[in-house]
Amino acid sequence: MNKSSDKKATMKDIAKAAQVSVATVSYVLNNVTGQTIPEETRQRVLDTACELNYVPNLAARSLIKRQSGLAGILVNHRQDEQWWERASYAPIIDAMERELTLLGFHVILSSLDAEAPNMDIIAERKLDAVFVLGAVQDTFHQISRHFRVPLIAIDSHIEDPLFYRVNYDYERAALAAAEQSSKPCSFLIADRNARSEALQLQTLLSLPVSQVLVLEREEQLQPFLAGQTGEGIIINEYIGLIASRWMDPSRYTVLCTAGMPELLRPLPRVSSIVFEDGKHLAAVELMQSLRNDSYSGPPNKSILINPQARSNRGPAFN
Numbered sequence: 001m002n003k004s005s006d007k008k009a010t011m012k013d014i015a016k017a018a019q020v021s022v023a024t025v026s027y028v029l030n031n032v033t034g035q036t037i038p039e040e041t042r043q044r045v046l047d048t049a050c051e052l053n054y055v056p057n058l059a060a061r062s063l064i065k066r067q068s069g070l071a072g073i074l075v076n077h078r079q080d081e082q083w084w085e086r087a088s089y090a091p092i093i094d095a096m097e098r099e100l101t102l103l104g105f106h107v108i109l110s111s112l113d114a115e116a117p118n119m120d121i122i123a124e125r126k127l128d129a130v131f132v133l134g135a136v137q138d139t140f141h142q143i144s145r146h147f148r149v150p151l152i153a154i155d156s157h158i159e160d161p162l163f164y165r166v167n168y169d170y171e172r173a174a175l176a177a178a179e180q181s182s183k184p185c186s187f188l189i190a191d192r193n194a195r196s197e198a199l200q201l202q203t204l205l206s207l208p209v210s211q212v213l214v215l216e217r218e219e220q221l222q223p224f225l226a227g228q229t230g231e232g233i234i235i236n237e238y239i240g241l242i243a244s245r246w247m248d249p250s251r252y253t254v255l256c257t258a259g260m261p262e263l264l265r266p267l268p269r270v271s272s273i274v275f276e277d278g279k280h281l282a283a284v285e286l287m288q289s290l291r292n293d294s295y296s297g298p299p300n301k302s303i304l305i306n307p308q309a310r311s312n313r314g315p316a317f318n
Helices: 011-018 022-029 039-051 058-065 083-088 090-102 137-144 170-180 192-204 218-226 237-243 279-292
Strands: 070-077 106-113 129-133 151-154 164-168 185-191 212-215 231-235 252-256 271-274 302-305
Touching (some): 070 090, 083 185, 083 192, 090 106, 090 129, 090 279, 129 279, 164 170, 170 185, 170 192, 192 212, 218 237, 279 302
Parallel strands (some): 070 106, 129 151, 185 212
């Protein structure tokens, strides 16, 4: 086995292969402005770096730019977390990791205890940006006080004018669901990640407390559905799928907040509201603007992702 093939390429290697100076390679790979480098030379350096499988030294680059190239995705988990709650995070984490990687970030994913987040390990990392999923008001400041970089809360229940939040527009989605139903909404089921929104929708839809279920355990679902005689709204497509065991899906509309509307394909009679595919993009774009200028973000700290204009019924997924 040729040991030299295992050696990581350096800027000096790229400079030799591309027949340019090491300084030119550094300017190109670090996107240094103010240098007059012909486009042909710049492209030759980039092509050579790709051919040599060059991997930037993040530690060295951070000393030059005072940036680490690291972005953190911190996910809050409950100790009694249910499987549908855990699964609901997967699509947004995957979408954000892909987008951040395209932008050149190395992504660090860290799980936190929602009730008692331990920040010792993640706080040691020099992150350029932080995204927090599922944060709760009581412990959010235990997380945020460790960072002096753009921090964006996603699907988080916090009321703090200092931080940006990206969430779905549940109110508009519920109104859209009510409009498409032939009968008034008589019950509401939500996962715990949407607890605050469920309380708001209870008022909006004029529902008594007894007609709202924030699902903590799967065994709560059957007796609650058994007591319903009308039509309702279910938040989270995983719960919508489970509910079909005990109720005709034509009696409820699902707000697809888990990013997996395909789960409803086996339910041809279910009605659903899907959201615009942009929550991860909104969060990443906001992060970029705040990194360039911490005062350049939108004045409204709560960014809402709208439901799509059309709702989907089962066959529409075919």
